[in-house]
Ligand code: NA
């Protein structure tokens with residue numbers, strides 16, 4: 001994770017950041033589940049599955065958020081050494097890879113996602129939440145959004161000199 | 171397309187794309203999609219969607235954001251500073267005292283936190299300036315902060331072991347038990363190193379003057395140590411007491427951290443918001459690398475890659491023990507250039523079946539991997555521990571100076587690795603005892 | 606003429622009883638087809654997660670799925686009746702008989718083919734055993750019994766009997782049992798449970814089992830199936846039938862060996878009385894009837910099973 005407080009990025013105020021509140025909801029659900037299990041002696045059927053549902057949403061949104069901030073894990077040793085025109089070539093390669101992966105994810109995932117949505121596919125458990133029906137289409141949406149944002153980032157980086165950052169997450 | 175050709179394309183492709191700065195998630199993912207298309211045709215490209223869905227709905231993965239969130243919250247509280255003051259009022263008087271205190275704090279925080287980063291930053295802000303002000307040897311001080319701060323992923327809980335357990339299909343619980351003794355062994359070796367160096371050459375760790383030493387008071391000590399102790403008891407109690415799953419334990423720990431911060435009067439919407447946002451960013455990065463690499467491995471296995479590499483390695487005609495050594499060497503070399511998660515996700519699906527076929531315990535192998543990643547955190551040119559420290563040190567402490575300070579600790583790590591490779595019982599004793 | 610390649614995936618490891626059997630299925634098919642079929646068995650869910658293998662085969666990512674219908678009950682609750690009729694049959698032969706002699710296979714394919722999949726055949730191991738730190742001598746012991754259970758039909762049945770099923774990852778069962786957080790766990794057959802070390806913590810086992818006998822299915826993408834010649838189809842069916850016999854008998858042998866070793870090691874094996882088994886089945890039947898309401902296909906499968914069980918005399 002980044003060492004610095006997140007003040008240096010203008011994109012920091014993305015509305016997507018609100019999705020991180022779901023993590024607190026998961027904390028509350030889990031505390032409730034453990035109390036229900038040990039103090040009331042009756043575990044819920046829904047706590048684990050609801051946590052799973054919400055976390056899957058957070059995972060997908062987090063990828064789009066990281067893309068908005070152009071922070072996906074990369075090695076910039078060579079990138080930082082080469083002159084600016086070469087960097088643009090590298091940027092173009094990175095864009096192409098991003099489009100292939102996110103595009104493939106969205107385009108070829110669409111039929112499955114659509115089927116899950118229209119049949120309102122459920123998780124097949126006791127509580128049976130519609131996790132596939134929501135998460136499968138959401139993957140398509142997230143991947144498509146990431147592809148679009150990658151294009152925007154590429155164009156924007158071409159207009160102004162991006163700050164060289166050494167930000168990595170571990 | 172033969173499997174040999176696919177292997178070459180994927181191996182060189184991933185390294186080539188990463189070298190020019192393509193994010194690892196998209197380097198791996200795009201190659202996977204291209205190979206899927208070329209070898210099998212369009213229907214197989216949908217494997218990417220399937221894989222992402224499968225991982226996004228993996229319950230154990232949920233502990234990852236929770237452990238990150240807890241660390242982010244702790245980082246923003248003054249809890250660690252108070253702990254430092256408390257320990258310092260006790261141990262500060264012995265030779266090398268602040269160094270020992272710094273190491274002790276890193277061990278205690280490692281027992282709560284499962285990630286690397288936050289601790290190094292904290293120690294870099296709190297402990298490093300103190301040691302430098304007292305005239306400690308700079309290399310020793312930097313080494314303690316980076317090596318000690320990296321223990322977060324060695325002493326359980328550990329996000330490295332969680333993802334390993336998930337990838338290798340090994341009980342995370344057993345992994346935590348197995349890494350317990352090796353983690354403290356590593357910390358013990360660091361401690362011995364500090365003590366011996368200070369004893370051989372007292373000038374590298376000058377004694378603090380009387381005014382630097384806070385008077386010991388029970389009230390202050392309790393205020394400093396109690397919150398950390400509570401968190402450790404919570405996390406360990408939940409996990410080892412069999413009260414909750416590891417994922418639940420992580421969530422409970424977040425709740426407990428919030429409660430402690432609130433009790434200390436530090437809770438504010440700003441702290442929570444910053445910690446949440448930081449978690450979301452870290453999640454996006456860690457999880458999407460996981461997604462990309464998993465798609466790559468899925469396509470590779472569909473092409474018969476797993477069998478190919480297994481045949482290749484078993485056909486090398488080297489002894490099982492040498493095979494393990496070769497794998498360790500691969501981890502350490504890759505660790506110079508890559509992040510732990512990339513190494514784990516790309517290597518383990520191939521290595522673990524081989525380890526199993528050779529008759530070794532995958533739990534032991536996970537511990538060995540975890541130690542090699544301790545080396546990787548410190549090794550240049552891509553050394554995350556050094557990067558984290560650099561982000562909070564004054565300009566005169568350059569990245570070069572930090573890396574130059576780390577090699578003795580890397581030698582200590584390699585020595586511990588050798589010990590663990592030679593004596594699997596060190597790792598496997600505890601899980602067997604409790605299993 | 607080029608051989609038709611069929612890539613199957615199973616969740617079983619290549620060293621498990623079922624994994625070995627499925628690898629043998631592939632060999633039998635390849636040999637039996639005189640090289641016109643090239644069947645590959647990918648083990649340990651190495652390509653997609655187990656719960657996604659069925660759909661992966663349906664959409665042509667792989668060609669066949671060798672997990673079980675229990676993984677896809679979210680697509681249609683009817684799959685529960687093709688995945689595990691909890692508390693129902695007590696011998697592998699009875700289930701195989703339903704598929705072969707009572708029209709089960711055709712009924713199944715009416716459902717499977719809606720999802721672009723063809724069911725080639727099924728196989729089953731012996732009924733599963735429970736493991737517990739407390740006694741499990743009869744149905745009365747289930748009252749207040751706290752145990753790790755997979756979610757779904759199983760937890761519904763046990764809840765009706767007064768047990769408290771807890772959903773937790775299997776890896777955490779051992780500590781949970783030794784600390785008393787739960788009393789027992791449901792994992793697999795007696796032999797497999799023994800291998801997992803379940804009876805090192807819980808010294809009570811239900812054996813022969815009464816509560817669960819998961820059905821393993823071998824399925825092929827419908828388009829791929831339709832493209833095969835009749836001879837090739839027959840080779841695949843025969844190969845499943847062969848491993849079905851082998852798995853049933855081998856798992857019984859494994860269980861008997863495990864039972865002898867466990868008894869010697871001081872583990873108590875509880876063989877439920879006929880009345881208790883019937884009582885359990887009666888409660889299970891209420892839950893089946895409830896699941897039967899969840900889709901027309903579920904109703905059809907339920908009715909066919911109940912009729913067949915009545916014919917066998919295992920339902921009164
Ligand atoms: Na830790």
Ligand code: NA
Pocket residue numbers: 505506507508545546547548549550551552553554
């Ligand atoms: Na490194």
